[in-house]
Amino acid sequence: MRGVADKRQRLQYAVDALQARYSVRAAQRGAEWVRAPRVGAISTGFRSLDAITGYAGLPLNAITLLSGPPTSGKHTLAYLCLRQAQVATPRQPLVALIDLPGAADPDYIARCGVELADLLIVRPPTPEAALGALADVLRARQTRAILADGLLDGGAGLPARLATLASLMQNSRCALLLLDTPRPGWREWLNAPGRGAAIQQAALHLEARRERWLDYEHSLRGYRAQIRVARSRRGQAGASAAIEIVFNGVVRRRETW
Amino acid sequence: MSVLHCNIPDFVSGLLRRGDDALREGALGVLAADGTLWEASAEARACGVLAGMTTRQARMRCPDLRLREIDPARVAAEQAAFAGVLAQTGLDVEMLVEGAGFVDLSPVTRGIEDVRPLCADLGRAVRAELGEALQPALGWDSGKFTAQAAALSVSPGHMRLVPAVEEARFLGPLPASLLPLPPLALMQLRWLGIRTLGDFARLPVAATLQRFGPAGKLALELARGHDPRPVRPGPRAVPEPVEVELDAPTEQPGLALEALLRALAPLLAELEARLEGVRGLRLEGRMLEGTRPQLSCTFVTPLSDAGALREALSAALAGAAWPGALLGLRASALQIGERYPVQLSLLMDGADSRPALREAVRPGEALVRRLLGRHGAIFYAAELPDPTHPALERRGALRTLAEAR
Numbered sequence: 197m198r199g200v201a202d203k204r205q206r207l208q209y210a211v212d213a214l215q216a217r218y219s220v221r222a223a224q225r226g227a228e229w230v231r232a233p234r235v236g237a238i239s240t241g242f243r244s245l246d247a248i249t250g251y252a253g254l255p256l257n258a259i260t261l262l263s264g265p266p267t268s269g270k271h272t273l274a275y276l277c278l279r280q281a282q283v284a285t286p287r288q289p290l291v292a293l294i295d296l297p298g299a300a301d302p303d304y305i306a307r308c309g310v311e312l313a314d315l316l317i318v319r320p321p322t323p324e325a326a327l328g329a330l331a332d333v334l335r336a337r338q339t340r341a342i343l344a345d346g347l348l349d350g351g352a353g354l355p356a357r358l359a360t361l362a363s364l365m366q367n368s369r370c371a372l373l374l375l376d377t378p379r380p381g382w383r384e385w386l387n388a389p390g391r392g393a394a395i396q397q398a399a400l401h402l403e404a405r406r407e408r409w410l411d412y413e414h415s416l417r418g419y420r421a422q423i424r425v426a427r428s429r430r431g432q433a434g435a436s437a438a439i440e441i442v443f444n445g446v447v448r449r450r451e452t453w
Numbered sequence: 454m455s456v457l458h459c460n461i462p463d464f465v466s467g468l469l470r471r472g473d474d475a476l477r478e479g480a481l482g483v484l485a486a487d488g489t490l491w492e493a494s495a496e497a498r499a500c501g502v503l504a505g506m507t508t509r510q511a512r513m514r515c516p517d518l519r520l521r522e523i524d525p526a527r528v529a530a531e532q533a534a535f536a537g538v539l540a541q542t543g544l545d546v547e548m549l550v551e552g553a554g555f556v557d558l559s560p561v562t563r564g565i566e567d568v569r570p571l572c573a574d575l576g577r578a579v580r581a582e583l584g585e586a587l588q589p590a591l592g593w594d595s596g597k598f599t600a601q602a603a604a605l606s607v608s609p610g611h612m613r614l615v616p617a618v619e620e621a622r623f624l625g626p627l628p629a630s631l632l633p634l635p636p637l638a639l640m641q642l643r644w645l646g647i648r649t650l651g652d653f654a655r656l657p658v659a660a661t662l663q664r665f666g667p668a669g670k671l672a673l674e675l676a677r678g679h680d681p682r683p684v685r686p687g688p689r690a691v692p693e694p695v696e697v698e699l700d701a702p703t704e705q706p707g708l709a710l711e712a713l714l715r716a717l718a719p720l721l722a723e724l725e726a727r728l729e730g731v732r733g734l735r736l737e738g739r740m741l742e743g744t745r746p747q748l749s750c751t752f753v754t755p756l757s758d759a760g761a762l763r764e765a766l767s768a769a770l771a772g773a774a775w776p777g778a779l780l781g782l783r784a785s786a787l788q789i790g791e792r793y794p795v796q797l798s799l800l801m802d803g804a805d806s807r808p809a810l811r812e813a814v815r816p817g818e819a820l821v822r823r824l825l826g827r828h829g830a831i832f833y834a835a836e837l838p839d840p841t842h843p844a845l846e847r848r849g850a851l852r853t854l855a856e857a858r
Contacts (some may be wrong), residue, residue, distance in 0.1 A: 302835035302849025
């Protein structure tokens with residue numbers, strides 16, 4: 197009996213050490229282990245991408261960061277996600293677009309399938325004003341998904357505001373997608389502290405990279421992009437999925453492998 | 454001349470609905486063999502679904518759309534039955550498309566009083582043959598175009614007879630998109646601010662001829678109520694096949710297709726001047742291995758512009774994927790037909806009501822009203838005032854929601 201007690205004691209020491217070093221969720225006894233609550237999500241429309249996010253899409257009640265250089269396909273992917281949010285909840289189809297650069301094109305958004313009648317576009321003058329408007333829109337709980345473009349170019353107060361935003365997101369039943377364009381390292385250090393803070397606060401961080409253009413008989417028909425999970429609280433970081441965006445009057449998604 | 458136009462709206466989808474009670478309500482689309490939409494029911498058109506769209510495009514506009522494949526044999530049988538009813542009159546009959554045809558009443562009628570009972574009898578005969586689900590709408594006038602417009606302006610089971618003195622008043626307010634012009638010409642009319650047949654009819658003949666060619670001049674006559682085209686019974690004579698030989702074998706069908714389209718250009722120009730187009734085309738390839746694969750295409754609407762023909766044939770060739778290298782290509786027109794207005798729904802569904810509907814819907818109006826005081830006029834609704842404008846940045850616009858306060 198004493199030998200068994202010693203083994204249990206040693207096991208408890210090992211578990212305590214693991215929990216102290218990594219986290220309480222790193223090692224748990226079977227009796228203590230509780231399945232994590234199911235988190236709702238909005239599908240991206242790409243099954244292969246949904247499969248690697250760990251949430252089956254963009255998580256509700258949490259921040260998702262989508263970063264990528266220009267022409268990587270992040271805007272198109274984001275618009276397609278807005279469309280999915282509208283389709284998934286016909287009773288609450290309102291989605292919002294925080295458009296700080298002022299570059300949103302209604303024609304292209306419509307071609308991505310977004311119902312313009314159920315799209316609210318917000319064009320605040322500064323990132324700080326955008327955060328205030330975003331917080332108020334979240335509190336109203338009328339939107340299913342919010343896409344914020346250019347928000348991470350804010351000043352020194354941005355990390356604290358993002359932390360507030362993350363707490364507001366809880367129980368909001370809304371997915372917040374932040375778009376981020378990586379900048380040169382010197383500029384990151386100089387005046388853009390928001391990106392690091394966003395990575396910390398995001399439950400899911402996706403990185404988009406255009407792989408190649410798709411052409412057919414010398415005319416451009418679309419492009420193929422790789423979406424990599426840089427960080428996921430539920431999924432495996434490092435996994436990537438290929439997606440194809442095809443233009444034919446309307447913007448279409450195409451499953452690929 | 455005295456012409457009756459007999460039109461059964463949504464002929465193919467009506468056939469499907471007649472045979473399946475489950476399809477009687479809701480949006481319905483009929484798929485052609487190449488996977489594009491052959492016909493969309495009125496409910497589907499109300500959602501923005503149009504013939505010629507791909508399945509995905511259609512579903513994007515109407516997620517509840519139910520799709521069924523076309524049964525060519527059944528459609529042909531019903532069309533033959535419909536043509537048979539019209540032919541029972543013993544008059545000249547010209548079939549336009551599925552469910553639409555002209556009857557030349559000149560030998561048996563003198564005025565509108567003679568036409569009315571004849572039309573009623575004919576309508577009853579068609580209904581008895583094809584059933585309640587496929588009732589025709591009838592239009593009568595001294596020319597084909599006005600008769601067709603009259604038939605399109607009434608609902609099934611009704612008739613619209615247009616006396617000669619009322620032609621201009623009847624045609625004037627109708628949309629210019631009813632003209633059987635190529636899509637590019639219709640788009641140009643829209644850019645020029647010409648929205649109605651009345652606007653178009655007021656244009657000078659010389660300017661129209663200069664801008665749109667012989668097709669424009671003929672269209673001008675149609676808009677003024679003078680249609681010189683007679684009712685031509687029986688199938689039209691198809692032109693001689695066109696064949697191109699390539700200098701060297703190629704595995705790219707696109708190159709051969711370009712050469713073929715250049716060879717077809719005179720024929721297409723001739724057809725366009727008569728406001729006609731190719732409804733069906735058979736392509737025959739001559740391969741390096743000696744084989745001669747064939748491909749038949751039937752178009753949703755008669756085509757006479759090279760761009761649309763290139764797009765349709767490219768898709769068909771890409772789907773056929775002929776193995777080996779091509780030495781030559783031969784095209785035979787299977788069917789020639791008059792162009793007819795594509796956007797029939799303009800009259801029947803009241804497209805003009807859509808902007809008003811769009812105006813009434815404001816995204817999160819209550820939400821915006823609450824937030825305006827704190828954040829100011831930073832909230833906008835997106836809309837597409839001119840979705841076909843050639844400049845991309847002019848197609849969409851943002852409307853401020855400041856007045857929501």
